[in-house]
Amino acid sequence: xxxxxxxxxxxxxxxxxxxxxxxxxxxxxxxxxxxxxxxxxxxxxxxxxxxxxxxxxxxxxxxxxxxxxxxxxxxxxxxxxxxxxxxxxxxxxxxxxxxxxxxxxxxxxxxxxxxxxxxxxxxxxxxxxxxxxxxxxxxxxxxxxxxxxxxxxxxxxxxxxxxxxxxxxxxxxxxxxxxxxxxxxxxxxxxxxxxxxx
Numbered sequence: 081x082x083x084x085x086x087x088x089x090x091x092x093x094x095x096x097x098x099x100x101x102x103x104x105x106x107x108x109x110x111x112x113x114x115x116x117x118x119x120x121x122x123x124x125x126x127x128x129x130x131x132x133x134x135x136x137x138x139x140x141x142x143x144x145x146x147x148x149x150x151x152x153x154x155x156x157x158x159x160x161x162x163x164x165x166x167x168x169x170x171x172x173x174x175x176x177x178x179x180x181x182x183x184x185x186x187x188x189x190x191x192x193x194x195x196x197x198x199x200x201x202x203x204x205x206x207x208x209x210x211x212x213x214x215x216x217x218x219x220x221x222x223x224x225x226x227x228x229x230x231x232x233x234x235x236x237x238x239x240x241x242x243x244x245x246x247x248x249x250x251x252x253x254x255x256x257x258x259x260x261x262x263x264x265x266x267x268x269x270x271x272x273x274x275x276x277x278x
Contacts, residue, residue, distance in 0.1 A: 087213040090172050090192035091241045093150060097125040102154060102245070103138075104129045111138030115146045125150035127174060130157070136164045143169030156193075159185045166191050174215050174243065178202050183209045194243055198222050203235055212240050219244035 094100065101118065103126055105111045111128065118126055128139050130153060139151055152172040153165030162185055165173055173186060178195040186193035187210060196217040197203050206214050216228060223230075228244055 087192050087194075087211065088239070091213050094125065094172075094243070095241075097123075097150060099123070100125050100127050100152065100243070102127045102129060104131050105134045105138040106132060107134050108137040108141040110134075111142045112145055115142040115149060119146055119149060124148065125152070127152040127154040128170075129154035130161050130165070131155050136168045139165060139168040139170050156182060158182070162186060162191070162193075163189075174245075176215070176217050178206050180205075180209055183211060200231060200234070203231070203240065207235070207238060207240060212238070214240065214242055216242045216244045 101123060103111075103114060105114075105128065111134070115126070118124075126142075126149065128135050128142070128151065130136075135153065139153060142149060142151055150172075151170050152174055153161070153168075153170040154174045156162050156165060156173045156175045157179070159182055162173060162182055166189055170191075172192040172194065174194045174196070175182060176196040178197060183193060183195055183206070192213065193211070194213040194215045195206050195209075195211055196215040197206055198217060203214065216222070216231070219228065228242065232240070232242055
């Protein structure tokens with residue numbers, strides 16, 4: 081399966097989910113507790129960030145316990161983290177920036193991956209690498225809804241889809257934000273972009 085087909089398949093899946101909670105855990109047990117809450121509340125997807133050393137263990141435990149949960153790995157900053165995420169059972173990966181080495185490694189493993197972009201030049205660089213799913217980051221600080229509309233407009237005909245991240249749509253509903261054809265889904269977190277642990 082081509083990289084484009086893989087990304088299109090994940091775009092379709094995430095478009096049905098619409099909102100992806102961004103999570104960070106200090107232990108696999110925390111992941112299991114929150115995974116149970118997500119499933120009970122009808123939230124079928126989550127992104128577990130590699131901002132802590134427990135990310136891999138949390139993804140692995142959540143994948144085993146909640147096989148229907150669409151799990152992604154976030155803040156993937158190296159090929160080594162990418163490999164760990166895939167081996168743990170992540171279905172997609174997300175990064176805050178565009179690293180061609182990581183993109184190519186994801187393609188080699190047949191893994192849906194969304195690099196981070198913030199400018200037209202970065203969109204074009206990512207598209208040239210074969211990416212059609214991209215994380216718009218930091219969305220709110222970069223202009224919010226008007227920026228998403230403006231930056232995505234020239235690329236609609238290419239089938240490029242965006243995942244705005246970090247509170248850009250706090251003032252509107254997921255239905256509103258995801259109604260734009262070029263927004264696949266949005267990622268929501270608490271405060272700085274992640275759900276705090278309690």
